[in-house]
Amino acid sequence: MKADLLSPAVARYVYEHSTKPDPLLERLARETMEVTGDSAGMQISPDQGTFLTMITQIMAPQVAVEVGTFTGYSSICIARGLRGGRLHCFDVSEKWTSIARRYWAEAGVADRVTLTLGPALDTLAGFDQTVDLAFVDADKGNYPGYYELLIERMRPGGLLIADNTLRRGHVADPSRDEPTTVEIRRFNDLVIEDPRVSVLMLPVADGMTLVTKH
Numbered sequence: 001m002k003a004d005l006l007s008p009a010v011a012r013y014v015y016e017h018s019t020k021p022d023p024l025l026e027r028l029a030r031e032t033m034e035v036t037g038d039s040a041g042m043q044i045s046p047d048q049g050t051f052l053t054m055i056t057q058i059m060a061p062q063v064a065v066e067v068g069t070f071t072g073y074s075s076i077c078i079a080r081g082l083r084g085g086r087l088h089c090f091d092v093s094e095k096w097t098s099i100a101r102r103y104w105a106e107a108g109v110a111d112r113v114t115l116t117l118g119p120a121l122d123t124l125a126g127f128d129q130t131v132d133l134a135f136v137d138a139d140k141g142n143y144p145g146y147y148e149l150l151i152e153r154m155r156p157g158g159l160l161i162a163d164n165t166l167r168r169g170h171v172a173d174p175s176r177d178e179p180t181t182v183e184i185r186r187f188n189d190l191v192i193e194d195p196r197v198s199v200l201m202l203p204v205a206d207g208m209t210l211v212t213k214h
């Protein structure tokens with residue numbers, strides 16, 4: 001459970017009163033742990049997965065984008081919420097996304113997911129569709145670049161969700177100056193100053209920022 005922003009008792013309560021992942025997602029989480037070791041911590045948490053499926057159902061996007069796919073957990077949650085739209089995934093890792101491809105097939109969503117491999121600043125620059133929904137969960141230093149590329153392409157009323165925007169609460173602690181904390185602070189400041197959008201930070205898991213375009 002990633003929600004160490006809450007007390008353990010509240011985090012447990014929230015977990016117990018939220019829809020759980022199905023056996024396929026549980027198996028994917030287990031395999032990710034076995035195959036990637038410590039990197040498995042990059043995977044979104046079950047409550048975030050439930051949230052992504054719900055928000056995708058509500059938004060009913062024709063074009064959804066994910067930056068940072070890893071072994072596929074969040075992409076399956078988004079793809080499962082689609083009703084006729086497509087999810088375009090961007091990642092650099094052939095190795096990790098080969099696991100995602102296998103699970104997309106098993107989950108029955110492979111026909112609605114496209115994967116583009118390569119540095120996402122370059123590959124997104126060549127993406128020429130209007131974006132309805134975006135989930136950003138890749139290298140934190142490039143969040144400002146991904147944000148600009150996605151907001152430029154987003155329809156009015158579209159939604160961008162950025163993950164890990166609280167950095168375990170370190171963003172609010174001036175004594176913390178690790179590179180990733182500094183990068184995320186810079187991103188959070190940039191977004192709240194942007195007159196094109198409305199912003200809500202959700203203290204879910206490691207912090208998710210919701211950004212809607214006016």
Ligand SMILES: C[S@@+](CC[C@H](N)C(=O)[O-])C[C@H]1O[C@@H](n2cnc3c(N)ncnc32)[C@H](O)[C@@H]1O
Nearest residue numbers: 042043044068070074091092093119120138139
């Ligand atoms: C935090 S993980 C994504 C976790 C995923 N959303 C999930 O739920 O399992 C970050 C991913 O970003 C990818 N990544 C890192 N740098 C990247 C870049 N410059 N361009 C595209 N993807 C990148 C990594 O390969 C990794 O798979």
